[in-house]
Amino acid sequence: MxxxxxxxxxxxxxxxxxxxxxxxxxxxxxxxxxxxxxxxxxxxxxxxxxxxxxxxxxxxxxxxxxxxxxxxxxxxxxxxxxxxxxxxxxxxxxxxxxxSLNEYRALIAEGTPGAGGYTVPEKVSAQYADVLKAQSTFLRALPAANVLTFDTETLQVPQLIESDGEGYVAEGAELPEGTMTWSSLSFPARKIGRVQWASSEVLEDSALDLRNIIGQNLLRDASLRFDADAFNGGLTDEVKGILAQGTSTSLAAGKVTVTYDDLADACARVEAMNGHPSVVWASTDMGAALRKEKASGSGEYQGGSPTDTPASTAWGLPVLVSGFLPARTVVVADASRLFVGIRRNAAIRISEDARFSSDQVGFKLTMRVAGVGVAEASSVQIIEAAAS
CATH class of the missing domain: 1.20.58 (Methane Monooxygenase Hydroxylase; Chain G, domain 1)
Known part of the structure; x- marks a missing residue:
C-alpha cells in the first residue's frame, strides 16, 4: 500500500x-x-x-x-x-x-530484554476507555461534561463561594456594587496501575480469548478501585469521596430501612438549594429494600410487579446499587454538581519485549484520576438507616 x-x-x-x-x-x-x-x-x-x-x-x-x-x-x-x-x-x-513494528523492535533490540518498552495499538486503548466507564457505577451517572480531562499535575476548578449585592433600587439611584467570593476545587492526579504476565504458550493454547479476558479483568479491577474511592475516600485521601463531602441525615431509631418517602425528602433537600436530583446510589441491602417496599393496604410492590424488570428508578431517578457504599446507606445526588478529573484515561499496553528471554507477554493497565469534587454539600444527600 x-x-x-x-x-x-x-x-x-x-x-x-x-x-x-x-x-x-x-x-x-x-x-x-x-x-x-x-x-x-x-x-x-x-x-x-x-x-x-x-x-x-x-x-x-x-x-x-x-x-x-x-x-x-x-x-x-x-x-x-x-x-x-x-x-x-x-x-x-x-x-x-x-x-511489523514488533519485529522491527526485536531486530534492533535482540539480546536486550525490555528495550522495546510497553506498546499497544491505539485502537485497543480507546476501546477500553469506554469499557471502564460502562463498568464504573460512579462514572456511569455523571454527565460527560463533568468528567474533566487535563494536562498538568493538578487540576483547579474555580468555585463561586458566595455572591451578594442584589436589591431593589429606586429610580435614578446608583446601583449597588455586588461582591463575589471565589475559591477552587483542587484535583491532584493519582495513578492506578497493574501488570499481568502470561506465557506465550498459555496464550496460544488456551481455549479462551485470554488476551481479551486479561484486559477486561484489569479494567474491571481499575473501575472497582476507582468506585471504592469515589464513594468512600476521606478528605485527606488521594481521591476524595462523596460521602465525606455531602450532607448526612440519620434516620430515627427503629427505622432500619430507607424508604421511598426518605428519597422524596432527600430530593426536596437537594432542590431547596436550586439543585436537580439526578441519581440514587444505594448500598446492596438498601437497594434490595427499596425493590421490596410494598404499598400499605394493597401489599403491591412500590417498584412494580416482580414479573416485570426489577425496579431501576425511584421518583424518575436511576437507582444504581454499589457494593462499596456502607450498609444501610442511600445517596441522592445532583450529578451535574460532581466533578471527576481524568489526567490519563485507562489504557492497556502489551509488551513482548520486557521478558523477551522467558517468552512472556506483559499486559499493563494505567490510568491517572483526580477527584471527586462536590460543588456544594447540599448536592449530595446521604441517608443512613438506623442500626436497630
Missing part, C-alpha cells in the same frame, strides 16, 4: 466520525427520547467515535512506518545491501523486509 492510501483511510474514518458527532447533537435535542434511551445511544455512538479515531491514528501511523521502512530500504539499496525484487516502490517486498 502507498502512503496516500493510508491517508485516504484516515480521512474516511474522520469523516465518518464527524457524522456520528453530528448525530450526538441531534440526540441531545430530541425531546421524544427518554433519558435512559439517550444515555444508551450516546454510549454506543461514543464507542464508535473512539473506534474511528483509533482507526484514523492507526492509518496515519502505518503510513509513517512504511515511509520510514522505504527510506531505510532506499539507503540500504544505495550501498548495495539490497538485491533482487526488494527495490524501492515494491510495497509487497517492503512488507516482507519489515512486516
Amino acid at each position: 502507498s502512503i496516500s492510501l493510508y491517508e485516504r483511510q484516515a480521512k474516511a474514518a474522520l469523516e465518518e466520525r464527524s457524522k456520528l458527532v453530528a448525530e450526538l447533537r441531534t440526540i441531545e435535542a430530541d425531546n421524544k427520547m427518554t433519558a435512559a434511551e439517550k444515555r444508551e445511544r450516546v454510549e454506543r455512538i461514543d464507542r464508535d467515535v473512539m473506534r474511528l479515531e483509533a482507526e484514523a491514528r492507526d492509518a496515519v501511523e502505518r503510513g509513517e512506518r512504511e515511509a520510514e521502512v522505504r527510506a531505510m530500504a532506499s539507503r540500504a539499496g544505495a550501498t548495495g545491501f539490497l538485491t533482487g525484487s526488494a527495490l524501492p516502490g515494491d510495497s509487497e517486498s517492503f512488507r516482507a523486509l519489515m512486516p
Whole structure:
C-alpha cells in the first residue's frame, strides 16, 4: 500500500466520525427520547467515535512506518545491501523486509530484554476507555461534561463561594456594587496501575480469548478501585469521596430501612438549594429494600410487579446499587454538581519485549484520576438507616 492510501483511510474514518458527532447533537435535542434511551445511544455512538479515531491514528501511523521502512530500504539499496525484487516502490517486498513494528523492535533490540518498552495499538486503548466507564457505577451517572480531562499535575476548578449585592433600587439611584467570593476545587492526579504476565504458550493454547479476558479483568479491577474511592475516600485521601463531602441525615431509631418517602425528602433537600436530583446510589441491602417496599393496604410492590424488570428508578431517578457504599446507606445526588478529573484515561499496553528471554507477554493497565469534587454539600444527600 502507498502512503496516500493510508491517508485516504484516515480521512474516511474522520469523516465518518464527524457524522456520528453530528448525530450526538441531534440526540441531545430530541425531546421524544427518554433519558435512559439517550444515555444508551450516546454510549454506543461514543464507542464508535473512539473506534474511528483509533482507526484514523492507526492509518496515519502505518503510513509513517512504511515511509520510514522505504527510506531505510532506499539507503540500504544505495550501498548495495539490497538485491533482487526488494527495490524501492515494491510495497509487497517492503512488507516482507519489515512486516511489523514488533519485529522491527526485536531486530534492533535482540539480546536486550525490555528495550522495546510497553506498546499497544491505539485502537485497543480507546476501546477500553469506554469499557471502564460502562463498568464504573460512579462514572456511569455523571454527565460527560463533568468528567474533566487535563494536562498538568493538578487540576483547579474555580468555585463561586458566595455572591451578594442584589436589591431593589429606586429610580435614578446608583446601583449597588455586588461582591463575589471565589475559591477552587483542587484535583491532584493519582495513578492506578497493574501488570499481568502470561506465557506465550498459555496464550496460544488456551481455549479462551485470554488476551481479551486479561484486559477486561484489569479494567474491571481499575473501575472497582476507582468506585471504592469515589464513594468512600476521606478528605485527606488521594481521591476524595462523596460521602465525606455531602450532607448526612440519620434516620430515627427503629427505622432500619430507607424508604421511598426518605428519597422524596432527600430530593426536596437537594432542590431547596436550586439543585436537580439526578441519581440514587444505594448500598446492596438498601437497594434490595427499596425493590421490596410494598404499598400499605394493597401489599403491591412500590417498584412494580416482580414479573416485570426489577425496579431501576425511584421518583424518575436511576437507582444504581454499589457494593462499596456502607450498609444501610442511600445517596441522592445532583450529578451535574460532581466533578471527576481524568489526567490519563485507562489504557492497556502489551509488551513482548520486557521478558523477551522467558517468552512472556506483559499486559499493563494505567490510568491517572483526580477527584471527586462536590460543588456544594447540599448536592449530595446521604441517608443512613438506623442500626436497630
